[in-house]
Amino acid sequence: MGYEADLKLFIDGVWKSGEGRDAHTVIDPVTGSGIAEVPYATAADLEEAIAASGRAWPEWRSTDVEKRSAILHKTASLLRERVDHIGAILTQEQGKILAEAKLEVLGSAQLFDWYAEEVKRDYGRTLVRPAGQLSRVIRQPVGPTATFSPWNFPIYLLAKKVAASLAAGCTVISRPPHETPGCATELFRALHDAGIPAGVAQLVHGDANLISTTLIASPVIRKVSFTGSTNVGKHLMRLAADSMTRITMELGGHAPVLIFDDCDLEKTLDMVVPQKFRNAGQVCVSPTRFYVQSGIYDAFLKGFAERTAKVKTGNGLDADTKMGPLANGRRPDAVGALIEDARAKGARVLAGGEKGDQGFFFQPTLLADVPNSADIMNDEPFGPVAVTRAFDTFDEAIEQANRLPFGLAAFAFTENGRRANLIGDLVESGMVGINTFAISVADAPFGGVKDSGFGSEGGKEGLESYQVVKAIHQA
Template identity: 90%
Template sequence: MSYDTDLQLFIDGVWKSGEGRDAHTVVNPVTASGIAEVPYASQSDLEEALAAAQRAWPVWRSTDVEKRSATLHKVASLLRERSEHIGAILTQEQGKILAEAKAEVAGSAQLFDWYAEEIKRDYGRTLVRPAGQLSRVIRQPVGPVATFTPWNFPIYLLAKKVAAALAAGCPVISRPPHETPGCATEMFRALADAGIPKGVAQLVHGDADLISRTLIGSQEIRKVSFTGSTPVGKHLMRLAADSMTRITMELGGHAPVLIFDDCDLEKTLDMVVPQKFRNAGQVCVSPTRFYVQESIYQPFLKGFAERTAKVKVGNGLEADTKMGPLANERRPEAIGALIEDAAAKGARVLAGGHRGNQGFFFEPTLLADVTNEAKIMNEEPFGPVAVTRSFASFDEVIEQANRLPFGLAAFAFTENGRRANLIGDLVESGMVGINTFAISVADAPFGGVKDSGFGSEGGKEGLESYQVVKAIHQA
């Protein structure tokens, strides 16, 4: 299966290719070899995009909501029609297995459909006033938006931002990661083919520092939405402070998983092991720190290790592959260093622990008895490594779950209803899944607390993040 896409910029309704621009090599993580060249936007390209967004802004915000909705529905339809094609591009760029890539495209289409309908339910409210007076509260689009997205879910996370912003009436300029430009390009091709007006949706590949400083520092951009690491998020926040630009930050996590002895252990293992190694663990809400009650700790380790050893690693385009490579050359080395550090501090390697012989592969890995002094207990590994330790009491495990400055997602497995309620209340996290990992869905808010960021995407909260509130009083 060939890498079949034409990597281009999309600015003011026009597709732009190399034409003397700098370029970056796109690498297939299976072979560690280049498969394409993506053109980088120049300073003049960015200025053109900003001017186009500013021109498009009054037109798009005044476009009838039914017409906006129809355009988004058309995008969803095109993404579904092209899911096989886009999924194959995604797999070759990022490494995840084809089934996961196609599911990501389908999820992206669902977001466009959901926001196409949600914008029709965007009601304001009327306040109680004496006869002859009127006070009302309305929501209006914030203005042109800049989005920055990562490579782990390159089309879904892009769609989550773009669909909501467009539904709200905001033009968008998007900068996708250089590792995965093809699937992002295909999403914007669907937008163009759906008839999005010139300047309303624009795609700029290129240098992250140049693009972030230019867009965030401009007077045109009114809102920035970023998904990525905590250090980069804090850097963008500083840039946004100078221009008083609104921001949404979905940053790193290190999700705790609380396994209690009243859970159905075999059923729980059948859920947590595939989820841990989904997308090779390169998931911001990946279950990572497993805290297991003492009485079932050893059976849990045995069952986890047995299942881990059966995960077939290989090219994501092959039907029997269950886990592909990591996304870039930095990840295997970083994962290996974290495992070495944990082992030096007393952790036991019960499965995996080694990188592959080619490409960016790393074995699915299980670590037991990991101490809090190990780096991997304090730094998000963002790879196929599960770290485990036992706990004795409820209070102890809640303390451990809340120990880190991260608070994006947390999970728990228990059949005790009161305990489940307490976990939902006491765990410091933007999202909590109890006996489920299904926390990223179109109609629910997605976001974190503490160093995992602020603001939400998804659900009505995601739409509201691209709006400003106005109170109008009339006597």
């Protein structure tokens, strides 16, 4: 299957490429070789996009909500019609298996449908006042926005930002990662084909520093949404401070998983192992730090290792592949270095632990008895590595779960209802999954605390993040 993405910029309703622009090579992570060239936006392109976004906003915010919703629904329909084509592009760019890629495209369509309807329920409220007086609170679109999304879920996380922004009545300029420009381009092609007006939604590939500094510094841009590493997020926050630009930050995590001895162990293992190696562990909420109660620790390790050995790696386009390569050439070396550090500090490698022979592959890996001094216990591996250690008491498990400055997602497996309630209250995390990993859904907020960022995407909270609150008092 050949790579069939038509890589272009989308500025002010026009597709652009070539014309003397620099280009970046798109790499196939299976082979490590180039498969296409993506054009990079120039400074002039960015200024054109900013001007178009500012010009288009008044008309878009005034567009009837039913008309806005119809465009979002049509976009969702086109994504579903094109799921095979877009899914194949995503797999070839990013490496995840085709089944996961298609689900991501369908999940993106669901976001457009959900926000198309949710904006119709944006009612505001009226305050109690004496007769003849009126006080009301309304939400209005914040204005032109800029989004920056990562390569691990390149179309879903882009859709989560774009769908909410457009539903709220904002215009949007999006910069996707250079690793995965094709599936992002297809999302904007669906918007274009659905009838989005010129300047309302724009796509600019290119240099992250040039694009971020230009967009954030512009007085036209009123809101920035970023998903990525904590370090980059803090850098963008400093830029936003100078322009007083509103920001939403969904940053890194290092998800703990608390496994209690009253869980259904076989059922739990059948859930956690596929989830750990989904997208080769390149998931910001991937279960990573497994804390297992001492009485079942050995049985847990045995079952986890047996299942890990059966995870078939290969080209994500092959039907029998269960895990594809990592997304770029930096990741295998980074993951390998963390494993070697853990091994040197006393961890045991029970499965995997090595790079593949070609491309950006890394074996599904299980580490046991990992000390807190190991780097991998403190730095998110963002790869196919599960790290484990035993605990004895409930208080110890909570202490370990909350030990790090991250707080994006946490998980626990227990059949004790009171314990489950306490876990939900005591774990410092923006999202907690108890006997489930289904925490990223269209109608629920997604976001973290502490160094994992602030603000939410998804749910009504995601719509509200693209709005400002106004109180109107009339006597």
